[in-house]
Amino acid sequence: MSMREGQDGTERLVVIGGDAAGMSAASQARRLKGPGELEIVAFERGRFTSFSACGIPYWVGGDVAERDALIARTPEEHRARGIDLRLGTEVTAIDVPGRRVRARDVDSGTESWTPYDKLVIATGARPVRPDLPGVDAPGVHGVQTLGDGQALLQTLARAHGRRAVVVGAGYIGVEMAEALINRGFEVTVVNRGKEPMSTLDADMGRLVHRAMEGLGITMVNDAEVTKILTGEDGRARAVATQDAEYPADVVVLGIGVRPDTALARAAGLPLGAHGGLLTDLAMRVRGHEDIWAGGDCVEVLNLVSGQEQYVPLGTHANKHGQVIGSNVGGGYATFPGVVGTAVSKVCDLEIARTGLREKDAGRVGLRYETVTIESTSRAGYYPGASPMTVKMLAERRTGRLLGVQIVGREGAAKRVDIAAVALTAQMTVEQMTALDLGYAPPFSPVWDPVLVAARKAAAKVRP
Structure with missing residues (x-):
């Protein structure tokens, strides 16, 4: 018998997060159990579902013509499959003993509690946004969501000059440097590491460095950004380090992401050394029978090192969702771990x-x-x-x-x-x-x- 109040004989699955892991889990659970057996409620604080964040640099750069090409499944398609998807609704608390979540309507601010029998946490990641003077000024952009991409494109279209500074030289920074080159901007990348792409050894990163400079990108390594300088209009005009200033008509933050686990932390759920949720092989949160987690908010086992690692990638998120949905829906699946594979490009x-x-x-x-x-x-x-x-x-x-x-x-x-x-x-x-x-x-x-x-x-x- 269901623990919550509601329809007799029908369990309720609540999903927090409407992107890759969350909606893959909801969709797979729905394939295995119909609406008469399992009610599915999904909360998403944004306005889009099941989109490819990995594709945003290629949309910004013009390789992908339009935003909607990055959307794998629309909210209407999810709802047509019997998923009660609530957009613009942010979960603000998880009450584990009470088996319920509190959600707030982003527009109206009204809050309400929703009971659950089974819970999936797929809150994703948050971009690293350093605490620097000027970092919130107009003209400074992150690139985590489709809304971020749209805002950046609008800034690029309105920019009076053609100078761009990218802060960070990991995957996001390198890909955004290419996107901005494709848009006809002069690009400077400011990187705190000795070479770009810290996921490589420095000798291999040096090859990337040389190639980027060969493409006309100015690489500034071993440099810590101290502030974003603004003009009289309040907009970003330059990026400052201890040694220099780099003029900018647009600034893109490509410093990376961290697991978005504030909700899980407040609820007392187990987190690893990298701040991500810890799960078992079935993607069930350790020590909690009816709570699962997947995607960019979890840590995964590295099969080579034997240690937990934080690897925020869409490939893993979709696999996590499939595993969670199978288990929630009465089937069986596991996610054994990763070996840490990743690819990227900058121009050719x-x-x-x-x-x-x-x-x-x-x-x-x-x-x-x-x-x-x-x-x-x-x-x-x-x-x-x-x-x-x-x-x-x-x-x-x-x-x-x-x-x-x-x-x-x-x-x-x-x-x-x-x-x-x-x-x-x-x-x-x-x-x-x-x-x-x-x-x-x-x-x-x-x-x-x-x-x-x-x-x-x-x-x-x-x-």
């Missing part, structure tokens, strides 16, 4: 990584060898062959693959999937050399660049 430069960096391996006590090789995307004699750099980490003595980073032009990014599969299977670099990969001159050299690196690594780790 492709950037890929999976597994552990050198500092990751050292931090968990692994002894390793590294190799770096130069190869080409196709047979060297075939038209269009372009250079590619592959770095590989392998465990000393055992030869187990630990990580791969690839920087190059055409064909670099998706080659990392070879390594992602090998990591998941816990292969050694010696075993990788025998992989039967597809070959023809238009697609790769006789020895694929990943296998060239594996051969070199295998020779290095042999006793």
Whole structure:
């Protein structure tokens, strides 16, 4: 019998968050249980559902023509499937003992409690917004939601000058630098790290640095932003560091995101070292039978290091939602973990990584060898062959693959999937050399660049 007040014999699932993880969970649960068995109420504080935040830089840059192309499923489509979706409604509290959530209408401010039998927390992530003078001035933009993207496009259209400063050089910063170049802006990237893309080792990040400068992007590394300077009209006019000022008609924050777990923290739910919710393999919040969590608000197990990690990616969020929905709907599914695969690009430069960096391996006590090789995307004699750099980490003595980073032009990014599969299977670099990969001159050299690196690594780790 249902614990809440409501329709006899019908359980209620409440979902907090209407994007990838939340609505995937709701949709999968609905596939398994009809409205007569399971009532589904979903709260979303914004105005959009099931959208691709990963696609926003490409919309801003003009590769994607319109906003709605980034929406996988509209609110009307969710409602037509029997999901009570409430937009513009922010959950402000979770009462775990009382099995209810408090929600506030964003427009009217009215609040009300909604009981639940089962709860899914999919609150996502919040952009890192440093506490700097001027950071809230007009002309300073984050790029987390479709509304953020729309606001940035409006600023770009109205800008009197063509100077843009991007703060941060991770995935978001690099992708936004490309978007702004495509829009005809002069772009400066201010980065606190020694090289862009801190998800790579510094030697591979240096390749990205050189390529970005070759595209006309000004890279300022080892620089901490101290404030955003504003003009007489109150709008952002420059980004200041301790040593210099960089004029800006628009400023984009690309510093990254953190798990949005303030609700979960206030409710006393378990959080990890990175601030994300901790779950079991079924994506159930640890210690709570009827509460699940997924997407950018959770931490996941890294299968290579054996430690919890924070990896906010749409691929994981959708998988989490499928797992949660299956379990809520009476089925069974698990999410075993990740190996840390991610790809990106800046103009025609492709950037890929999976597994552990050198500092990751050292931090968990692994002894390793590294190799770096130069190869080409196709047979060297075939038209269009372009250079590619592959770095590989392998465990000393055992030869187990630990990580791969690839920087190059055409064909670099998706080659990392070879390594992602090998990591998941816990292969050694010696075993990788025998992989039967597809070959023809238009697609790769006789020895694929990943296998060239594996051969070199295998020779290095042999006793």
